[in-house]
Amino acid sequence: MGKQLESLYQIALEAGEAIMALYHSHVEVSEKDDRSPVTAADLAANAIILDKLAELTPDIPIVSEESAHIPWSERRNWQRFWLVDPLDGTKEYLRKNGEFTVNIALIEQGSPVMAVVHAPALGKTWLGDGHQAWLVSKNKREEIKAKSADKPVVVGSRSHPSPMMEEFLSKLPVYQLVAVGSSLKFCLVAEGGAQYYPRLGPTMMWDTAAGQCIAESAGAKVKALDGMPLRYDREELLNPHFIVSLPS
Incomplete structure (x- = not known):
């Protein structure tokens, strides 16, 4: 290091x-x-x-x-x-x-x-x-290292529940949902304790940059809903919705 x-x-x-x-x-x-x-x-x-x-x-x-x-x-x-x-x-x-x-x-x-x-x-x-x-x-x-699981854990926000989460969850045949606060959600994916973190509510740049780096450094991917990487060279401080997951 x-x-x-x-x-x-x-x-x-x-x-x-x-x-x-x-x-x-x-x-x-x-x-x-x-x-x-x-x-x-x-x-x-x-x-x-x-x-x-x-x-x-x-x-x-x-x-x-x-x-x-x-x-x-x-x-x-x-x-x-x-x-x-x-x-x-x-x-x-x-x-x-x-x-x-x-x-x-x-x-x-x-x-x-x-x-x-x-x-x-x-x-x-x-x-x-x-x-x-x-x-x-x-x-x-x-x-x-981020790692897969037979029954994937989906980590969500305790403070900002999103109605769009139900649609995301409906696409998974089996899962366990865990609520955690702050950027700990990124870290759970990074250490293999969760496999998905769909963020379908508002976040700002400073909320996500460090967690994104931890998750990506551990082998996970962080993508906006259009499949593009979540980036920080932009005028808008508000992030688009994104999903943290394992590489497909």
Whole structure:
């Protein structure tokens, strides 16, 4: 595993510590323009990540959910940039169910090529470099691979159930449905615990880039419904619907 990915891992751990320091306290919640919740934990993690990434790679710009959005006129010329969600799954954080993550991804030529997804309450971290993926848990690091199952597991969102899911499920002769929050859904596919993650509801770029990199690094594929790869060199921050699955 490369030195830069190791640095990314350490940054995510530090952000996770800031999140957990506030986890069991009274959580002050405010509302963003899109009416989604934001907490002091989101902002604390964001400040750490932006500061540490600026130290690590001062020449690479950063797009974060909790930072001012940079206009497409500027972003369109970027060959590389960091895409960050300092606390993915704020609703899960508020419910205190542990299913929230720190997401950091490096985008090159529109594709995520290196990433970390850290679940501080679960004590787990997933890492990907575009070719290999690893799970770090209890100070043990193991390579993970997406794999098939006789009874495929379909992982869906706990916070955003989609009516389009029924149509997708009707095409599978047999399956087991599991609800999980945040980008943990990508990670379940990456480690072989699930075989499908159909996302048929809204997500933003920062929600998916790190998880996509982990899944693809483990051998899964992430495609929009038209079969095209999910890319990040576009003006629209809202993602199209997509499906994470095993290669056919």
